Amino acid sequence: MGTPLPRDPIADARLNWERHGWADVAAPMAAITAIMRTQQILLARIEGVLKPFGLTFARYELLALLSFARGGALPMNKASALLQVHPTSVTNAVDRLQGAGLVLRSPHPTDGRTTLIELTPEGRTLAKRATAVLNSEVFGQSGFAGQDVDQLIRILGTFRRNAGDFSD
Amino acid sequence: MGTPLPRDPIADARLNWERHGWADVAAPMAAITAIMRTQQILLARIEGVLKPFGLTFARYELLALLSFARGGALPMNKASALLQVHPTSVTNAVDRLQGAGLVLRSPHPTDGRTTLIELTPEGRTLAKRATAVLNSEVFGQSGFAGQDVDQLIRILGTFRRNAGDFSD
DNA sequence: GCAATATACTAGGACATCCAAGGGTTTGGA
DNA sequence: TCCAAACCCTTGGATGTCCTAGTATATTGC
Known part of the structure; x- marks a missing residue:
């Protein structure tokens, strides 16, 4: 390279x-x-x-998703569906995030089958800090021209819809 | 999903x-x-x-690269550079392809340090068959409109050049 | 000739993903 | 009401990729 x-x-x-x-x-x-x-x-x-935050992309995505959820909590299967990853991958990611004290599992109030993933205060803080650096170091310097960004969003959005990602 | x-x-x-x-x-x-x-x-x-061919994408890429090389052979470090992957990944891929009888290692004629990866007749045949299916099943039905394909090639080509992939 | 460089292999580990199987829970039809 | 089907998560095993050393060999430059 x-x-x-x-x-x-x-x-x-x-x-x-x-x-x-x-x-x-x-x-x-x-x-x-x-x-x-x-x-x-x-x-x-x-x-x-x-890397300095001890996060991988998969774990960051989960953390970011939780930080936008109401109450900072989400059922496992919801997270799996929204992130478009296999349920076992979510289990794996939650295991590691929980080990780092960034999330915790809690039982669903009404459905005994599902478990909620909940952001801890530490998790919320870390998500915010990681997002700030990601915004300035990666997204803010993507190397794509403004018009090209719009083109990419349009082209790939059409592709993903046709691929069955969403029916929007 | x-x-x-x-x-x-x-x-x-x-x-x-x-x-x-x-x-x-x-x-x-x-x-x-x-x-x-x-x-x-x-x-x-x-x-x-x-999958039916017993290939992963990484191994197919190597096979396809060799099939276009003169004599069907390429030094390991050349393959690593052209495929933009870590040298140890090439070693790993060659190990498995060699185990399947699709490529073989041979000494470089003049430089004793480098080893050549050489396509076997079986490897060449399999590459051709896999490419045919890939062309019809994936590339031929990409789901991208013709104009969008051109846009993607242009936008991502610029990005890759700026990222230091090539200086063309 | 001798020291730096280059090349490839080995070993070990981290990580993500998928699959098959299993146990607990809920749902809905008989 | 009851039981089978569906649902949810976890476990264990297997793949596959990538990375970081460290080692051995060969080449190149001084």
Whole structure:
């Protein structure tokens, strides 16, 4: 990851696709590969910022979600659905966040099956501090032009809707 | 991941950002979060297609890269640089591909330090078959409009260049 | 020739994800 | 009312990726 490459490897892959008779899907292949690589770059930046807080991206997302929930609490299955992750991943994340004293489990008042995840004061403080750094170090310096941000939100929003993420 | 949500969770997060006084970075936050989620969806599709072939995305990428290299061989460090992954990840991928008989290691003719990864005939065949299915099942049905594909390639290409991926 | 550099492997650990299975709880139809 | 089906969470096991060393070997530069 040190030195920049002399050429764009994704543009090269696209040329290879076209040369091998797959010109009809070369462009979407390049777009999808670019999304994969961009995600990798962004994730590295985000995790670099979160590391000093002892958080990973998955755990930060859960913390941030709770900080916006009324009462700072949410059922596990709600969190799983909203974050679009497997229930066992939520269990794993809550285990670690609870170990760090950032959240706690409490029984649901009416439904004995579900458990609530609740933000502790420490969790709320840490979420706020981590968000502040994330805002200034990552989101505030995304490297995307303003118009391109709008384009991305529109294009990826359509994609996610078609993929069945939401029916909005 | 079953039922679509009634509302777009990323749009909701953007509203929450704006309500908490972070309106200036709410849009890039939404764009970046959308990239993360889109990558997740695409990766699931890709790995679903590759699973019957006994391949993961990382291993397929290496196989595809080799299939385009002259002689079907490439030094480990070249592959690491072109795929933008950690050298130990390449070692890991090669171990498994070699175990499956898809690639083999051979000494570099002039530089005794470097080892070449070489595609076997089986590896070349499998790469071709996997690519065919990937083209028809994923890239050919990406769900992106033609113009949006061009936008993505442009926007993400600029981003990757600025991030230091290449100096093209 | 000798010291720095480069390359690849090994070992160990952290992390996220998924799957299958199981126990407790609620719901709803017979 | 009662029992089967559905729901919720957890556990244990398995994959897969990435990272940080440390080691051995080979090359390059002084």
